[in-house]
Amino acid sequence: MSPRILIGGFQHETNTFAPSRADWAAFNRGETFPAFVRGTAMVERLRHGNIAIAGFMAGARERGWSLVPSCWAGATPSAHVTRDAFERIAGVITGDVGAALAQGLDAVYLDLHGAAVAEQLDDAEGELLARVRALVGPDRPIVASLDMHANVTQRMLDMADALVAYRTYPHIDMADTGRRAAVLLQRRLARGGREPLQVVRLPFLLPLNVQTTMTEPAASVFRELAALDTAHGVVMSFATGFPAADVAECGPVLWAHGDAAQAAVQRLHARIDQPRSQWRLEVLEPRAAVATALDIAAGAGRPVVIADTQDNPGAGADSNTTGMLHALLAEEAGRRFPGQVALGMMFDPAAAAAAHAAGAGAQISLALGAAVPTFTGRPSDPPVSGRCTVRALGDGHVLLKGPMAMTPTVELGPCACLELDGVLIAVAASKPQMLDRELFRHVGIQPERMKLLVNKSSVHFRADFAPIAEAILIAKAAGPMAADPADLPWRKLPADMARRP
Known part of the structure; x- marks a missing residue:
């Protein structure tokens, strides 16, 4: 038997x-x-x-x-x-x-x-x-x-x-x-x-x-x-x-x-x-990461990918911090490469709903993202306010094709592509880790055609994005997931456990 x-x-x-x-x-x-x-x-x-x-x-x-x-x-x-x-x-x-x-x-x-x-x-x-x-x-x-x-x-x-x-x-x-x-x-x-x-x-x-x-x-x-x-x-x-x-x-x-x-x-x-x-880990501050990426992208035929690792929803963050978006705007990334700089996915149900209500092609004033509590005791960067153009809409039903797909489809709720100062922002009513190129494509962003991609992920994105990337950088923007464990306010970890290698 x-x-x-x-x-x-x-x-x-x-x-x-x-x-x-x-x-x-x-x-x-x-x-x-x-x-x-x-x-x-x-x-x-x-x-x-x-x-x-x-x-x-x-x-x-x-x-x-x-x-x-x-x-x-x-x-x-x-x-x-x-x-x-x-x-x-x-x-x-x-x-x-x-x-x-x-x-x-x-x-x-x-x-x-x-x-x-x-x-x-x-x-x-x-x-x-x-x-x-x-x-x-x-x-x-x-x-x-x-x-x-x-x-x-x-x-x-x-x-x-x-x-x-x-x-x-x-x-x-x-x-x-x-x-x-x-x-x-x-x-x-x-x-x-x-x-x-x-x-x-x-x-x-x-x-x-x-x-x-x-x-x-x-x-x-x-x-x-x-x-x-x-x-x-x-x-x-x-x-x-x-x-x-x-x-x-x-x-x-x-x-x-x-x-x-x-x-x-x-x-x-x-x-x-x-x-x-x-x-040991090497990371860059947000503006330094963007500046480095832009320099590489100027002579590259493939996108440079930046991991927004401290806002990784695959490690407990909510995928809604704005440190990397602030850095992209401050470094004028979207003006240097209009429509070829993208960030995703940003968890912002209100922005996604407003985009669907306005319709593709509309211009809407939004405050994107959120200031959230972090392990430092200080909040993350403030929301980014601006007048955005709705470039594309998605229903959130996404067929994943990359190696990290546990099941063929995910349901994210309303999604949209918003453009602000030449930067494309993929927003969603849910918070998937950016681990599959189809998440960008769902809102009309073709990742292979971008000069610079900012992915809210730590490592899983590499499975589908490394094959198209000219270079991969790791950025340390304020968020709930510490890139360096030594930064965390530990209480229960034994005294003989080293916080970093």
Whole structure:
């Protein structure tokens, strides 16, 4: 008789310094995540996406396993998950586990993020795994996949039989990670007990921007990780950590499952740990970033891309700060290259609604963006006021085509392209990370034809924009997501954890 495996998912990356929380409505919107879904509808909606649970389901089908679907819940990164939202999601999953046990259950697989913090819990995934473990007992396997930015806690390691994390950033291997989770579960079922586990916690935080596997040093670190997997017969993970969660176990963790786990981990740990200077980050102030980009763009045939990293909605910001827009206007970027400078996506439902009410071609006076609280204790830059031309409108139904698309379509609500002093501004009633060129195209901006693009993203944009970019710069405009973890007002981080490499 084939094993019966309960499957479910809970995804939230929590920036405890961010201004907005993830309530139950946020999980039902989903935005760039699939919205909350339960039961067989979950299987149908998620089975073909680039998402870990889809990869696990494919691996399960290949092995002839029977799947018992629970629920999937994901919300855009933000501040804490509300108590109500966490208890609703955990209640569905544990309730389904209890019901499945009555029918016969052999194992549990969960698609988790690993950096969720609830209002009442610093370690939301550890708590969820513990509740599931209390139901299934010590002998039934629990396996989970994690985001590469997981802050892996000891409780998570203790409660799960095996954990495995993404190996790419931008995360283009999410489905592949689900398949690796299926391999780990198969190994666990065949062995009849847990494989040896070796774990090392790194004593320093890594800025998000240096974690990208498209550049060094992360590129070669993860190549060596894959080689060590093969050479030692282990399944290894390096969770680089989410460095904006004020919890005691924030930070990078390296681990491996398998008989030769210790040797593999020791080898990779040495590569990661020294020299620590390899992980240091170079960023530019907003006007310096724009000035540098304009100089490069003058002689380039492809766009220069600037990452507005501290307003990245994929890391807890609200995608509505104006520091980079102020810089573009101050440096007269739109006058130098009229209609060839674009910024997006700016979360401004009021501006999007006003544009739709006025219609394409209209001129409207607006105050764009918002001054929001930041980790410095001071607000971000003030809104940008001016008379804008409505260049294009969009209904927010966007078919994504880039490597980062977890599901084929996203629903953003009303969208528009506004032009102010030659700068094109893509505004939306929702806050997607600018990780796919189709988000610009949806409002008539052709990214390949631009001289300068400002993307509200830290790293994920590289998957779709690096192939067209002449150069990529990182800007540090005021916002809720710190480019440098040392800038954050930590309270719970241990004194021996270095805030930067």
